[in-house]
Amino acid sequence: MKEYLKNTWEGIWTVLVGMKVTLKHLFVPSVTIQYPDVKLPLPERARNRLYVNMDDCIGCDQCARACPVDCIEIETVKALPTDDLGVTSNGKKKALWVTKFDIDIAKCCYCGLCTYPCPTECIYMTDVYEFSEYKREDLIYNFSVLTPQEAEEKKKNYEKFMAEKAAAKAKAAAAKAAQAKTDNPNNSDKK
Amino acid sequence: MYEYLNNIVGNEVITYFVVAALPLFLVVLPFALIAVLAERKVSAHMQDRLGPMRVGYHGILQTVADILKLIQKEDIIIPQADKKLFNLAPFLVFIGSYAVFAALPFSSKFIGTNAEVGIFYILAVSGFVVAGILMGGWASDNKYSLLGAMRSAAQIVSYEIPTAIVVLTLVMITGTLNLGTMSEQQTAYFWNWNILGGAGEGIQQILLIPFMVVAFTILFISTLAEVNRTPFDIPEAESELVAGFHTEYSGMKFAMFFLAEYANMFAVSAIIVSLLFGGYQSPFGYLGNTLGIPALIPFEQLFWFLSKGVFFVFVQMWLRWTLPRLRVDQLMTVCWKYLIPYAVFNLLIVGIITLI
Ligand code: SF4
Numbered sequence A: 001m002k003e004y005l006k007n008t009w010e011g012i013w014t015v016l017v018g019m020k021v022t023l024k025h026l027f028v029p030s031v032t033i034q035y036p037d038v039k040l041p042l043p044e045r046a047r048n049r050l051y052v053n054m055d056d057c058i059g060c061d062q063c064a065r066a067c068p069v070d071c072i073e074i075e076t077v078k079a080l081p082t083d084d085l086g087v088t089s090n091g092k093k094k095a096l097w098v099t100k101f102d103i104d105i106a107k108c109c110y111c112g113l114c115t116y117p118c119p120t121e122c123i124y125m126t127d128v129y130e131f132s133e134y135k136r137e138d139l140i141y142n143f144s145v146l147t148p149q150e151a152e153e154k155k156k157n158y159e160k161f162m163a164e165k166a167a168a169k170a171k172a173a174a175a176k177a178a179q180a181k182t183d184n185p186n187n188s189d190k191k
Numbered sequence B: 001m002y003e004y005l006n007n008i009v010g011n012e013v014i015t016y017f018v019v020a021a022l023p024l025f026l027v028v029l030p031f032a033l034i035a036v037l038a039e040r041k042v043s044a045h046m047q048d049r050l051g052p053m054r055v056g057y058h059g060i061l062q063t064v065a066d067i068l069k070l071i072q073k074e075d076i077i078i079p080q081a082d083k084k085l086f087n088l089a090p091f092l093v094f095i096g097s098y099a100v101f102a103a104l105p106f107s108s109k110f111i112g113t114n115a116e117v118g119i120f121y122i123l124a125v126s127g128f129v130v131a132g133i134l135m136g137g138w139a140s141d142n143k144y145s146l147l148g149a150m151r152s153a154a155q156i157v158s159y160e161i162p163t164a165i166v167v168l169t170l171v172m173i174t175g176t177l178n179l180g181t182m183s184e185q186q187t188a189y190f191w192n193w194n195i196l197g198g199a200g201e202g203i204q205q206i207l208l209i210p211f212m213v214v215a216f217t218i219l220f221i222s223t224l225a226e227v228n229r230t231p232f233d234i235p236e237a238e239s240e241l242v243a244g245f246h247t248e249y250s251g252m253k254f255a256m257f258f259l260a261e262y263a264n265m266f267a268v269s270a271i272i273v274s275l276l277f278g279g280y281q282s283p284f285g286y287l288g289n290t291l292g293i294p295a296l297i298p299f300e301q302l303f304w305f306l307s308k309g310v311f312f313v314f315v316q317m318w319l320r321w322t323l324p325r326l327r328v329d330q331l332m333t334v335c336w337k338y339l340i341p342y343a344v345f346n347l348l349i350v351g352i353i354t355l356i
């Protein structure tokens, strides 16, 4: 009987205690952050979306080689001696046209390994972390500042330049050979 | 109310329809609209969250958006279901909850039917809910629904007993089953409310107070169980039974169950209010009397009734976010081993006191 009454009393009493706790929490300021409107500050060294500042990129391909998942693709074309690509912000001379600089951010594992070897520190992590897309292809970011036509043109220019050079070389070689021949006509007969 | 409308409209049938629809449009729908939001807000703030914030200022239009969404939803009837029963169940449940509103004394001028057997009628008609829930659970052809429905039936039937005994206690004191008369007896000031011993005099009133508090506790717990609210929500225990008896329902039929639940919450609060907390009576006298505008009084009464009812709904929500769900055996223990014996003793003692 005593047990029974005690149970009853405890039942009611503990419910009241619980209700007091919840009532108190009704007036406690909430901890919710209104996410898209309010954002938590990111940690100082947070790793999010990559960005490449193409003005500074010298196309050295070091980042692509550092990447453990091979998600950076770089293609470069040598600049012609007549082209002036300018210098990077830390004074390096640019000698390559970066015709392709694609980062497949869907593959990227945000390890940040690509950012360390860059000699000009032009590939770095930004604080953007909301970049979902509907199509997976949209996650391949093209950083190259050259349009495809321009890239094509640069390639052609370089090929032409190389062809010209080769032709010049060949000509020079031929001339040289001719010279040698005229210098020593008997030698060739012996061969 | 009825005569007044009849004078305006001049046709009995139309008047009946209007009178019947008034609580629905005046009380049930707006209440459900507000209560669903309030529930979410209260629960959120009790857990230090914010709740819905994006539709309207602080999310006040969230329920409207939800209703629009529910209306657009496809009404899925699974092929295995017993179609007739399946379609009938949500309406039956809602009818059961809505019929209760017919006998609630919203104010001295606004009672659906001032029947002499008011509270008895309410106890009887809420049985519809059990039938509807059982039907829904059975017709869904789903083991979770069936389990939920069976639990619900067992629970509601068990908890009707303490409810009925406490109501009997109150009926013994007031000598009437009519909720309107009961409210009238607790007139004027709050010390006349039944929870404080009713409108009696002297020693009897003071002696009654502790037993009325016990009666209130029992009534509150058992009505809470009857409307399947946490901590007594084992019929729809999400973690065990998906959603219990309404697992298979979608769209507007689900909304019907939902509406019925909220209508029920208000209905049982209103019953508690009219039995123990003075019904539509104001706790401190009426402004209409002070200002000399008698026409104001019914509106004040409506206000008091609704605000008292809403207060108890708030307490129900408050409990919901305080207590975890009971186990089935605990549920039965609470009812049969605790509530019913206490209710019976209370009945006896109150009976003796009223004889003094
Ligand atoms: S962060 Fe890591 S995975 Fe992503 S591009 Fe750089 S090296 Fe590759």
Ligand code: SF4
Pocket: A052, A056, A057, A058, A059, A060, A061, A062, A063, A064, A074, A117, A118, A119, A120, A121, A122, A123
């Ligand atoms: S390491 Fe830096 S400079 Fe070299 S290719 Fe990558 S981004 Fe460009």
